[in-house]
Amino acid sequence: MDFNLTEITSGEPGRENEILKVLILGSGPAGLSAALYAARAELSPLVLTGMELGGQAALTHTIENYPGFPDGVGGSQLGELFQKQAERFGTRVEFDTATAVELSSRPFKVTTYNREYLTETLIITTGASPNHLKIPGETQLTGKGVSWCATCDGWFFRGKEVLVVGGGDSALEEGLFLTRYASKVTIVHRRDALRAGAVLQSRAFDNPKINFIWNTIVTEVKGKDAVESVRLKNVLTNEESDFATNGLFIFIGHTPNTQMFRGQLDMDDGGYIKANMLMETSIPGVFAAGEAADPHYRQVVTSAGMGAAAAMQAVRFLEKHETTA
Ligand code: NAP
Numbered sequence: 153m154d155f156n157l158t159e160i161t162s163g164e165p166g167r168e169n170e171i172l173k174v175l176i177l178g179s180g181p182a183g184l185s186a187a188l189y190a191a192r193a194e195l196s197p198l199v200l201t202g203m204e205l206g207g208q209a210a211l212t213h214t215i216e217n218y219p220g221f222p223d224g225v226g227g228s229q230l231g232e233l234f235q236k237q238a239e240r241f242g243t244r245v246e247f248d249t250a251t252a253v254e255l256s257s258r259p260f261k262v263t264t265y266n267r268e269y270l271t272e273t274l275i276i277t278t279g280a281s282p283n284h285l286k287i288p289g290e291t292q293l294t295g296k297g298v299s300w301c302a303t304c305d306g307w308f309f310r311g312k313e314v315l316v317v318g319g320g321d322s323a324l325e326e327g328l329f330l331t332r333y334a335s336k337v338t339i340v341h342r343r344d345a346l347r348a349g350a351v352l353q354s355r356a357f358d359n360p361k362i363n364f365i366w367n368t369i370v371t372e373v374k375g376k377d378a379v380e381s382v383r384l385k386n387v388l389t390n391e392e393s394d395f396a397t398n399g400l401f402i403f404i405g406h407t408p409n410t411q412m413f414r415g416q417l418d419m420d421d422g423g424y425i426k427a428n429m430l431m432e433t434s435i436p437g438v439f440a441a442g443e444a445a446d447p448h449y450r451q452v453v454t455s456a457g458m459g460a461a462a463a464m465q466a467v468r469f470l471e472k473h474e475t476t477a
Contacts, residue, residue: 171259172198174466175271177250178409180207181452182442183277184234184243185459186466190275191241193467198271199238199245200264206231207279208406208443209452213303213329218452227303230452250278255416255435272473273437273466276413276425277459280406280443280450285317289373290402297379297399302326305399309334314399315382317370319343322403324352330401331361338397340365342387365395373400408444422447431462439465 174190174197176183183199190197209215212227221230235245254261259270282300284290290298299305306329314334316327319341325348330337339356344366346353356362365384371392372383381396408423418426418434424447425440427433433440441458443450 170270172196172269172271173470174198174273174275174463175200175260175262175269176275176277177262178202178207178277178279178442178444179205179231179235179245180277180279180442180455181209181230181234182279182444182455182459182462183207183275184231184238185456186275186277186439186441186463187238187243187245187459188234188241189460189463190466191238191243193463194242195467195470196242196244197238197275197463198269199243200248200250200262200269201245202249202278202409204279205247206235207277208282209455211301211303212325215452234456250412253412253416255413255438258437260438273439273469275431275459275462275466276410276417276433276438276440276444277442277455277462278409278412278444280408282402283405283407285370285402285404287370287372289375290400293373293375293379293400296377297375298373299399299401300403302329302401305401306330306333309399311335312398313338313396314401315340315370315395315397316401316403317341318403318405319346319348320403320405321348321352324348324356326401326403327362328352328355328359331359334361334399337362338365338395339363340368340370340384342369343367370400406443406450410444420447430465431458432465437466437469439463 173195176199179201187197210228210231214224216224248264252263260274262269310333313336316339367388370382374381381394385392425445427440427445431439439462441462442455
């Protein structure tokens with residue numbers, strides 16, 4: 153073992169030579185749940201928020217399947233509640249983003265935009281980012297009608313027609329949300345069956361503003377200063393056509409934000425960090441939770457549970473090394 157717990161302090165996160173006990177990367181449901189548990193174990197965890205405070209859940213208008221909120225809860229509201237609860241027990245939250253990690257020896261080194269941190273345990277909850285279609289026009293028209301967030305951008309499409317790509321829960325949930333503003337929502341899916349759950353499917357089928365185009369992909373977004381149309385291709389007939397629309401909302405899955413750990417931690421082919429049931433990664437003292445390590449469930453409730461478990465394991469790890477130091 154190459155660290156000494158007597159060096160570990162829990163002062164302000166700006167102190168020189170401070171070695172943190174628990175550093176958490178990411179402030180979504182997994183990160184803030186980990187923080188709550190680590191804080192209640194009196195480890196003064198430090199959370200580096202990353203670019204998106206509250207993670208992807210905070211961008212969701214209403215979360216209806218997090219237990220304890222029978223009428224649903226706003227995504228950003230839930231994030232704020234998570235943070236408040238974690239801070240109440242001594243969590244420190246820094247608006248900073250890790251840019252590099254060195255995990256070859258303990259304490260682990262984490263470099264951010266602002267400084268370097270040393271920590272005895274690291275909990276990775278960096279989440280995932282929405283996938284892009286990678287088609288012509290997508291990048292140029294981002295923010296000009298191309299979007300990955302209905303909650304953020306739906307308001308701009310009042311009385312307009314929008315197109316949604318995808319057949320999963322996100323496409324349907326966000327498509328339904330867009331009907332608040334848009335006059336018509338067309339969901340384009342590459343197959344003839346949806347991946348989304350039954351409740352969302354029946355809501356979407358029952359909504360008079362929503363219609364579907366099946367077995368079809370979007371191959372190009374067209375427009376000068378704003379989206380004017382998209383090019384559609386039927387994958388069964390190869391028939392192509394232009395479809396006039398004011399907006400293109402893309403919900404075709406996510407990629408885990410784990411590039412920084414490549415070559416240091418074991419990952420699967422999709423880039424998800426391999427973690428066992430104890431949230432342990434291939435490096436002792438490094439734990440992973442939430443979407444960065446979960447190709448299966450990717451729910452707020454499962455991410456929160458994984459975060460809590462990761463923190464409990466970090467506590468055990470520190471206790472074990474304290475007694476054997
Ligand atoms: P997802 O379940 O992976 O669905 C992605 C959809 O995009 C699929 O229908 C897929 O088609 C399609 N797709 C993928 N690549 C494509 C491409 N290049 N071109 C066209 N279509 C493409 O992703 P998600 O909907 O974001 O959901 C992610 C996770 O979050 C899931 O576990 C989901 O249950 C969860 N979630 C839950 C809720 C809720 O419970 N209310 C809400 C949002 C998300 P195929 O079907 O043909 O593969």
